Amino acid sequence: MTGGHAIRGSRVGAGPMGEEERGEVAPRRQVFYYCTRNHVSAPYFAQDAEIPETWDCPRCGAPASQDEENPPPSPRLEPYKTHLAYVKERRSEEDGAAILEEALAALRERRRL
Structure with a gap:
């Protein structure tokens, strides 16, 4: 026995829809x-x-x-670079050592205070 629901098993928008209801494509x-x-x-x-x-x-x-004979080439995927890799592209080893020494000196100075 059903629960008295006339639209049981249907949803909003369900049902046959033809062009007369939707309009022409x-x-x-x-x-x-x-x-x-x-x-x-x-x-x-x-x-x-x-x-x-x-x-x-x-x-x-x-x-x-659209050219079946000559499709465009796949893009070349660049490998993921870490932050350190980008820094190494911009700085030499000597620059990096100088910056590190400067940062360590500043840290040591703060700890003394």
């Missing part, structure tokens, strides 16, 4: 993009929309283009 076109890993993505664009030259592949994230 805007004119659109499907564009195919190809990435270097042979993935194909085919998004739809409005008929009058500007079509982008490249598109990010939804499967691997690599850039994709």
